[in-house]
Amino acid sequence: MKVLVTGGGTGGHIYPALAFIRTIQKHNKDAKYLYIGTENGLEAKIVNKENIPFKTVNISGFKRKLSFDNVQTILRFLKAVRVARKYIEDFQPDIVVGTGGYVCGPVVYAAAKKGIPTIIHEQNSVPGLTNKFLSKYVDRVAISFDASKQYFPKSKVVLTGNPRAQEVVEAAKKSNGNRLVKLGLSSAKKTVLVVGGSRGARPINEAIIGTLDEWKKKDYQCLYVTGEVHYESVKKELEKVPTLNNIVCVPYIHDMPQVLSEVHLLVARAGATTLSETTALGLPSILIPSPYVTNNHQEKNARSLESVNAAKVILEKDMSPETLLKEIDTIIGDDANWESMRKGALSIGMQTAGDKLYQLMIQLVQQR
Structure with a gap:
């Protein structure tokens, strides 16, 4: 053929x-x-x-x-x-x-x-x-x-x-479960994965930086993928908080399917491929759609997940450090809510x- x-x-x-x-x-x-x-x-x-x-x-x-x-x-x-x-x-x-x-x-x-x-x-x-x-x-x-x-x-x-959805599921089945450990995180804590895309997303980065003092108090951890463009500036901000040991910052993740299979919550834009991956895995998400795309399709993508309780949508104009951290707490800190969102994601996962x-x-x- x-x-x-x-x-x-x-x-x-x-x-x-x-x-x-x-x-x-x-x-x-x-x-x-x-x-x-x-x-x-x-x-x-x-x-x-x-x-x-x-x-x-x-x-x-x-x-x-x-x-x-x-x-x-x-x-x-x-x-x-x-x-x-x-x-x-x-x-x-x-x-x-x-x-x-x-x-x-x-x-x-x-x-x-x-x-x-x-x-x-x-x-x-x-x-x-x-x-x-x-x-x-x-x-x-x-x-x-x-x-x-x-x-x-x-x-x-x-x-x-x-097709990316199936690829992620198959990669998750092969995962040995220690990808987060190799990145310097604990295997015993719930993990929030924050991704702004390959080039990063400034509003997401700014919101995370604005919450650093609060992260020290959390019993969950964060893998923070800044994008190549913002990595050095974000790293400097993290270094200003020396007792902060539950956030690991990296510029890019090459084996994202394995990482997705080990985390508990995703914070990201609402690109179609990302959403197909998260729903296939049953991964709850907080989505900040890019307002700069044709036909505002990212918000429409995100709303389709929100309609089945698979995701929480925060518009960029409404984004703040306080708003983001509150939503993270609401999902990560409430097992019943997290499980409901997981089932919502799986209900439309392909x-x-x-x-x-x-x-x-x-x-x-x-x-x-």
Whole structure:
């Protein structure tokens, strides 16, 4: 089987694509792959490290307001379609799967027009322009949130979940339970994981720094992932509190699935991949959605968890050190509340998401 995968721009599009490729490898060791991204996108760096054949097209997104740039975007799109068509003719894929981002547009469109089975995977509760456009041409639309089905043709929608969810569950089963100990934390205390994303999130960092004196009094501990950008400045603030021994600060976590399986509460933004991971594991969360994303989709993602009591949502405009610490106490300090939130998360977790997407792919290939 030959599978062409495309997706890029952010980790939220790339990591589900890679998780899906690993799922295929689990089921079919002889499958061959081609990944199409952009030369300057994050995918160029990440996918090449995975030793997956990688090709590029040049594409950008549409401006939401009328702009001459959109004329140039249309021209780039048409050229990218021609380039993608050549890659497709050379590779001869059995199926093409797009996981989001501008690059999916010309690649999936070219494949659909050639009559090749196509799937797009939508991670967020509110889809972007590219997937809305492609939904008219593809065979199936795989979604991660039930709320997003309203944006797509009903006959094409299949709720599969995010492949990253299954990957995290499988990693948790293999965990030896000592990742936190290696980071300098206790295995006997409840742990709050605070993450601002790979580049950090200033409001979250400021709120944690504002609570340092209070953390000394807590019987739980914190693993604080600052992001590379903020690490040195946050580390200096921690060093000003010499008796503070229940917070460990790191710039980045490379093996996040193992860490997630050992903590009791997550404080983070509300990216789709993060939420798929936490719900699959039954991990309660406090979510601070980024207000700077398209269509405010992070808040909508977060509200879908809040609606089943899997998460508490704090808007960035309402964020303060006191508010954040109060919510942490309310969850970590109340076993009944924590258990209720765990069950809420599990109620919408998609622990076999990768396998469901794989089965959908096989079904389409066999129908060809």
